[in-house]
Structures are given as structure tokens and as C-alpha cells.
Amino acid sequence: MSKKRNLRPEEIAMLQANACMADNWSSVFVPENFDIKYVSHTRFSGEVTLGAFNKEFILPGGLKKHAGLRHVTLHNCRLGDNCLIENVQNYIANYDIGENCIIQHVNVILVDGVSSFGNGTLVSVLNETGGREVPIYDWLPAPLAYVITLYRHRPQLISRISKLIESYSKEISSSRGSIGNNSRITNTGTIRNVRIGSYATIENCTRLENGSVNSREEEPVYVGDSVIAQDFILSAGVILSDAAKIVRCFVGQACHITHNFSAHDSLLFSNCAFENGEACAIFAGPFTVSMHKSSLLIAGMYSFLNAGSGSNQSNHMYKLGPIHQGIVERGSKTTSDSYILWPARVGAFSLVMGRHYHHCDTSDMPFSYLIEKDDETYLVPGVNLRSVGTIRDAQKWPKRDKRKAGLQLDPINYNLLSPYTISKMRKAVEVLKNLQALVGETSEIYYYQNTRIKGSSLRNGLALYGKAINKFLGNSLIKRLEGTAFSSIEEIWAQLQPTESRGKGEWIDLSGMIAPQEVIENLLRSIEAGEITSLEEISAIILDIQKHYYEMEWTWAYDMIESVYGVNLQTITAKELIALTEIWKESVVSLDELLYADAKKEFSLTSKIGFGVDGSATEKMKDFEGVRGDFENNPFVLAVKDHIVKKEALGNELIERLKVIL
Structure with a gap:
């Protein structure tokens, strides 16, 4: 100036x-x-x-x-x-x-008095009556919020983190507000105690009070018609418009909240999209989506969720008030008019259909269906592994990440198969085999965690989980060996050796970031001991953990390959490696064939109902193909067929390289 x-x-x-x-x-x-x-x-x-x-x-x-x-x-x-x-x-x-x-x-x-502009606001997430309050701040990453929310059994840890956030809030507190360069504010009501970044647009807004609009040139924030926001933080790239209302909320990067959606006491992280419905005390990890007027998300933790119209949960049971909570793990879907009575926990990449009242816990049964029949919950283990929709979701999420390069608050892992989900599958296989042993392999119904499993579903689940485990471990092995011409088995042993000591043991999903539990435990112990003294240091360590994901993944896979297949990778032979490659090829191709068959259902006669309304059967077919295309030329179908060819070629190429040293 x-x-x-x-x-x-x-x-x-x-x-x-x-x-x-x-x-x-x-x-x-x-x-x-x-x-x-x-x-x-x-x-x-x-x-x-x-x-x-x-x-x-x-x-x-x-x-x-x-x-x-x-x-x-x-x-x-x-x-x-x-x-x-x-x-x-x-x-x-x-x-x-x-x-x-x-x-x-x-x-x-x-600005009236001294304000922290929404920083330090306590958000009563998951439990509306308190007990899991998260103090929000400008740069809150989802993994840290996950820890603050769920690790209440470690009061010293929560106290240390809360004090760091309190210190940051005091540091940025001021009796003066700011409006960044190139911002536009038009036709707006009251703006009180709000800090506004550069390139923000606020128009036709009703009221903003006690908050931060962290807009920047690369990711401008838009706040539009009739919006009311109180005690809030909006991260870069947020769109908040069309009479949306938020109270005591953190809104992560590139979130879209529009069309009368209302939320209070909620954490909404990167790339979430909310319209029409309502959220109350939710922890919405990256890519949580709810678009329908009658949908209510309440007291739940989600990520990569797609909530169907009329999705609802209940957390009070008319007893001690709204104290119950639920967790729907990553990648799940709730169908139209689905209902879950909390407390409950749904495994990763599951489909919830119908109304469920029995407090089920299917966290060790990923990629499953939960279907209501005669007021009972039926569990279909692993069936989502053959679903076209699951694969399409995994492909679309990275493409829909609207965040710009540079400052990305939330580390996001998009992988369907990871040490996290494969560990769950191994537990699922053990559980299902134990049920068979206890009840008998010919039983028609098995009972697990307040759900029912049909005998045919159990056997099918075992087969699907087995293929997925083989696929992931084979992927890891082949990735480790690709692109190298071996002249001796010793070279292979050397290349297979992990380069990262971290990664062994259990892995966890911290709302989008998949990491070894031991690594996270080390971070938390350092915070408790006072060795980490700033929020910036915590965020830097979290991003470093994400950066080294694949090295740590191989460390985990190395041990798992030895455990699952009974081999020693320090002395493995070329013949054994060829056998493992053949197992991988069979699993990958058979899963792709199941996806191909599932995709074909989208082109069945039933799917063509409503096409060619006033014409003949031929015109119906032409109308359908004019809108949807034909099956064999569908982009996804072509991708599946191409995937089969490429994976077979990849496996064969490795086998040929290994034959040299037989």
C-alpha cells in the first residue's frame, strides 16, 4: 500500500x-x-x-x-x-x-469486539448432547478431526490437540476483519465477525456471522442466494447457495451445499455434495453425497457415501435422548427409503436396502448387501465385489476431485482394495468358515451380529473374498516385479525386499486416509508427550504418511503374501512365483467376468421398459440404443474387456521373464 x-x-x-x-x-x-x-x-x-x-x-x-x-x-x-x-x-x-x-x-x-472468525467453535459431532466436540479451525484435516472425534478414551491426547487449536484461534483473533483482494459482495444482508479471503463472491446472501470464508484465487468461494451461516468455516472452493443454512459447521474444500440443505454441528470434508435434505451432528468424510429432499443424515460418520432419497437414521429410541451414533464405512450406499436404527456399523463399500432395527455390526464384512426382509436384516457378504456400480464409483471419485494442486487439506486414498479392506476380508473369511464349522456347511441360515446369512450367500461370499484377496496380493507382487529383466533369482529376492520399515500390522481408515495403525499410534503418542507443538507439524506428518502409502502397503503385502500362500519371499523360487501369478490371473479375470455379466443386466429387456413408447419392438431397441448405446460398445464394457486382455498379457509377460531363471 x-x-x-x-x-x-x-x-x-x-x-x-x-x-x-x-x-x-x-x-x-x-x-x-x-x-x-x-x-x-x-x-x-x-x-x-x-x-x-x-x-x-x-x-x-x-x-x-x-x-x-x-x-x-x-x-x-x-x-x-x-x-x-x-x-x-x-x-x-x-x-x-x-x-x-x-x-x-x-x-x-x-466486527464487534474481538473475534476468532469461527475458529475454536465447538461442533458437537456424532453426539448432539455433547461428549465428542471438535474445535474447528481454518486448516482442519479430516484425519485429525477423526482422531478428535473418536479417541475420547485418550483424554490427554484430546486435551493437547484442543490446546493447539485454542492457541491458533487466539493467535488469529482480532478486533478487525478482512476482505481479500478481488472479492465481491453484493445484495447481501448482515455480515458480522467474518473474515473473507481473496476472490470470494458473496451475493444475495441473508446473513453470515462468526466465520471464515477461506477463498483464494485458485479456488474461489461462492456464497449465494438466501444463505444463512453462523459459527462456520468455509474452505477454499466451496459453493454455498440457494437458501442453504449451516450452523456450527466446518465445510471442507470444494464442497457444494445448495438447494435448501441445512446442517448443524457437522463436519463436511472435501468434495462433499449436499442438496435439499438435512444433516445433524454428522461427520461427513470426503465425497459424502446426499441430494434428496426427504433425506436425513444424523449422528453418523460417513465417507464416499451415496445416500438415496429418503435415507434416514434414528439415534434416540425414545429413552435417554439422542445419544446413539453410527458408522457407515467408506464407499457405501443407502437406497431410497432406507433406515438404520443407531447404534450400528456398516462395513466398507456396502449397500443398505430397506429398514434395519437390529443394531447390526458388519464392519468385518466389506462389499456386502444389507437387505431387509420381514423386519429382519439379511447380510449378503462380498457381493458388491462383482458390482459394476462399485467399480464406477472408484473410477469417478478421482475425476470429481475439484481441489486444485497445492494446498489440499485432506489426504484421500481412492483404492477399493487396500490393506484396510483386505484385512477386513481375511477376518470375514475366518468368520464365515467358523460359522460353517459351528453350524454345518449344509445349513440354510447362519446368524452373525444381528443379521442373517443364507447358506448360498455365505459360500458365494467366501469365493468372492478369496478372489479379491488374490487380486490385491497379486497386484502388489506384480507391481513390485514389473519392468525388470532378471538374470538370477537373487535379483528377484533383492527387489522384493521392502524399502519401508513401517506398514506391518493393522491398518485403519481415518476418514479418507488409509494408514497403518502403528504409524498413527506413533503420531498420537508424540502429541500426547508434547513432542509435537504445532498444528502445522501434525498436518505435515499426516501428509507425509499419505506420501509413503505405497511403500508401506508393500511392507504389509510382503508379510501377507507369506502368510496367505505359505511362501518365503526371501527364498522363493521362480516356479512358486509363476504359480502365484497364475492364481492372480485367474482371480482378476474371473472378477472381471462377473463385472461384465453385471453390466449386461443394464441392457436386459427389463431395462428397456419405457423406451420406444409408441413404436414397435425394433423401434424400442433403436430408441434404447440411441439413448444408452449398445452393450458391446458401452465404454465401461469395453474397459472391462480391455482390462482382461491387459491383465492376462501382464501376467504372461511376467511369467516369460521368470521362465528365464527356472
């Missing part, structure tokens, strides 16, 4: 002639080259510093307006160069306004 000076007597006279007034003209400061003609009907109160007015704005529709002040009251404000501020009904108080900002037709913008 250029050097400022007091107004000259003749300038004061000209301003007064332009219907301007000041409590004390000596407290108004302007740049050396200052053009009086662009200031009219303005009142100055307290200390006010103005910038130059050299720019002409072209507004939507082509209207031109020059930077300046018209019909506005400024109290204790500092303006950057080339601001256009006009028609402020009440006043703007205690704000630093950046360059090239437009503020038009607003009621009031003020």
Missing part, C-alpha cells in the same frame, strides 16, 4: 460539497494522488484509510462503474486501491478491505 497523507483543506471542502462528512477529518488518510470526484455521500468515522480510485469495472450486462465511494458509512476501515463501495444501508466497521473489491447494496459489515 502506498504512503498515505491527511486530506488537504481544499479536498475536505470538495468532499463536503459532495455530501460527505466526518467525525474528524484529520483521521481520514488518502494516497498522494487522490481523486476526490469518486467519493460522494460518504460518512467517515474513527480512523479511515482510503486507496486510489483509478479503475473502471465492467459489471455483468456490460454496465461500467468507476471505483469509488457512494452512499456509505465507514468506521475504522482501511481500503486498498480501486475499491467500489456503494449503497451500504447501515455501515462498514473495523474492516481491512483489499484491492479491486466491489461491495454494493449490503446492510451492514462489521
Whole structure:
């Protein structure tokens, strides 16, 4: 900002002639080259510093307006160069306004007292009555929020993290607000105690109170029609519009909250999309989606969720109040009019259909269906492994990540198969085999965690889990050996050796980030011991863990291959490696064939109902193909067929390299 000076007597006279007034003209400061003609009907109160007015704005529709002040009251404000501020009904108080900002037709913008701008706000996530409060701050990553929410059995850890957040909140607290460069605020009601970043657009908004709008040039924030937000933080790239209402919420990067959606006491992380419905005390990990008017998400933890219309949960049971919570693990879907009575836990990549009242826990049964029949919950283990929809979801999530490179708060792992899900599958196989041994292999119904499993479903689940385990372990092995021409078995042994000591044991999913539990435990112990003294250090360690995911994954897979197949990778022979490659090929191809068959259902006669309404069977077919295309040329079908060819070729190529050293 250029050097400022007091107004000259003749300038004061000209301003007064332009219907301007000041409590004390000596407290108004302007740049050396200052053009009086662009200031009219303005009142100055307290200390006010103005910038130059050299720019002409072209507004939507082509209207031109020059930077300046018209019909506005400024109290204790500092303006950057080339601001256009006009028609402020009440006043703007205690704000630093950046360059090239437009503020038009607003009621009031003020900071009253000292504010932390939403930082430090306690969000009563999962339990509406308290007990899992998360203090939010500008750069809150999902994994850290996960720990604060769920690790209440470690009070010293929670206390340490909370104090770091409290310290940050105090550090950024101020009696002055800020509006970043190139921001636009138009036709808006009240903005009170809100810090606004650069390139933000706020238009036709009703009320913003006690919050931060962390907009930036690469990821501008948009706040639109009739929005009400209170005690909030909006991360970069957020769109909040169309009468959405949020109270005590953290909204992560690139989230879209529109069309009358309302949320309170909720954490909504990267790339979530919410419309029409309602959220109450939820922890929405990355890519949680709810788009329908009748949907209610309440007291639940989700990530990569797709909630169907009318999805609902209940957490009170009419006893001690709304104290129950539920967890729906990553990648799950709830169908239209589905219902879950909390407490309950649903395994990763599961489909929930119908109404479920029996507090089931299927966390060790990923990729399953939960189907309601005659008020009972039937579990179909592993069946989602052959679902086209599951694979399409895994493909679309990375493509729908709207965050820009650079500052990404949430580390996100998109893998369907990982040490996390494969560990669950191994537990599932053990459970299902134990059920067979206890009840008998010919039983028609098995009982597990308040669910029922048909005998045919159990046997099918064992087969599907086995194929998925073989696929993942084979993928890891082949990836480790690809691109190298071996001349001796010793070279293979050397290449198979892990390069990362971390990764053994159990893995966990921290709302989008998959990591070894031991690695996370080391981080938490360091926080408890006071060895980590800043939030920046915690975030840096979390990002480093994400960076080394694949090295740690191989460390885990190395041990698992030895355990599952009974081999020693330090002395494995080429013949054994060829046998493992053949197992992998068979599993990959057979799973792809199941996907192919599932995709074909989308082109069945039933799917063609409603096409070619007034025509013959031939016209029905042509209408269907005009809209949906034909099966053999469908992009997904072509991708599956191509995947089969490539994986077979990849396996054969490795086998040929291994034959050299037989």
C-alpha cells in the first residue's frame, strides 16, 4: 500500500460539497494522488484509510462503474486501491478491505469486539448432547478431526490437540476483519465477525456471522442466494447457495451445499455434495453425497457415501435422548427409503436396502448387501465385489476431485482394495468358515451380529473374498516385479525386499486416509508427550504418511503374501512365483467376468421398459440404443474387456521373464 497523507483543506471542502462528512477529518488518510470526484455521500468515522480510485469495472450486462465511494458509512476501515463501495444501508466497521473489491447494496459489515472468525467453535459431532466436540479451525484435516472425534478414551491426547487449536484461534483473533483482494459482495444482508479471503463472491446472501470464508484465487468461494451461516468455516472452493443454512459447521474444500440443505454441528470434508435434505451432528468424510429432499443424515460418520432419497437414521429410541451414533464405512450406499436404527456399523463399500432395527455390526464384512426382509436384516457378504456400480464409483471419485494442486487439506486414498479392506476380508473369511464349522456347511441360515446369512450367500461370499484377496496380493507382487529383466533369482529376492520399515500390522481408515495403525499410534503418542507443538507439524506428518502409502502397503503385502500362500519371499523360487501369478490371473479375470455379466443386466429387456413408447419392438431397441448405446460398445464394457486382455498379457509377460531363471 502506498504512503498515505491527511486530506488537504481544499479536498475536505470538495468532499463536503459532495455530501460527505466526518467525525474528524484529520483521521481520514488518502494516497498522494487522490481523486476526490469518486467519493460522494460518504460518512467517515474513527480512523479511515482510503486507496486510489483509478479503475473502471465492467459489471455483468456490460454496465461500467468507476471505483469509488457512494452512499456509505465507514468506521475504522482501511481500503486498498480501486475499491467500489456503494449503497451500504447501515455501515462498514473495523474492516481491512483489499484491492479491486466491489461491495454494493449490503446492510451492514462489521466486527464487534474481538473475534476468532469461527475458529475454536465447538461442533458437537456424532453426539448432539455433547461428549465428542471438535474445535474447528481454518486448516482442519479430516484425519485429525477423526482422531478428535473418536479417541475420547485418550483424554490427554484430546486435551493437547484442543490446546493447539485454542492457541491458533487466539493467535488469529482480532478486533478487525478482512476482505481479500478481488472479492465481491453484493445484495447481501448482515455480515458480522467474518473474515473473507481473496476472490470470494458473496451475493444475495441473508446473513453470515462468526466465520471464515477461506477463498483464494485458485479456488474461489461462492456464497449465494438466501444463505444463512453462523459459527462456520468455509474452505477454499466451496459453493454455498440457494437458501442453504449451516450452523456450527466446518465445510471442507470444494464442497457444494445448495438447494435448501441445512446442517448443524457437522463436519463436511472435501468434495462433499449436499442438496435439499438435512444433516445433524454428522461427520461427513470426503465425497459424502446426499441430494434428496426427504433425506436425513444424523449422528453418523460417513465417507464416499451415496445416500438415496429418503435415507434416514434414528439415534434416540425414545429413552435417554439422542445419544446413539453410527458408522457407515467408506464407499457405501443407502437406497431410497432406507433406515438404520443407531447404534450400528456398516462395513466398507456396502449397500443398505430397506429398514434395519437390529443394531447390526458388519464392519468385518466389506462389499456386502444389507437387505431387509420381514423386519429382519439379511447380510449378503462380498457381493458388491462383482458390482459394476462399485467399480464406477472408484473410477469417478478421482475425476470429481475439484481441489486444485497445492494446498489440499485432506489426504484421500481412492483404492477399493487396500490393506484396510483386505484385512477386513481375511477376518470375514475366518468368520464365515467358523460359522460353517459351528453350524454345518449344509445349513440354510447362519446368524452373525444381528443379521442373517443364507447358506448360498455365505459360500458365494467366501469365493468372492478369496478372489479379491488374490487380486490385491497379486497386484502388489506384480507391481513390485514389473519392468525388470532378471538374470538370477537373487535379483528377484533383492527387489522384493521392502524399502519401508513401517506398514506391518493393522491398518485403519481415518476418514479418507488409509494408514497403518502403528504409524498413527506413533503420531498420537508424540502429541500426547508434547513432542509435537504445532498444528502445522501434525498436518505435515499426516501428509507425509499419505506420501509413503505405497511403500508401506508393500511392507504389509510382503508379510501377507507369506502368510496367505505359505511362501518365503526371501527364498522363493521362480516356479512358486509363476504359480502365484497364475492364481492372480485367474482371480482378476474371473472378477472381471462377473463385472461384465453385471453390466449386461443394464441392457436386459427389463431395462428397456419405457423406451420406444409408441413404436414397435425394433423401434424400442433403436430408441434404447440411441439413448444408452449398445452393450458391446458401452465404454465401461469395453474397459472391462480391455482390462482382461491387459491383465492376462501382464501376467504372461511376467511369467516369460521368470521362465528365464527356472
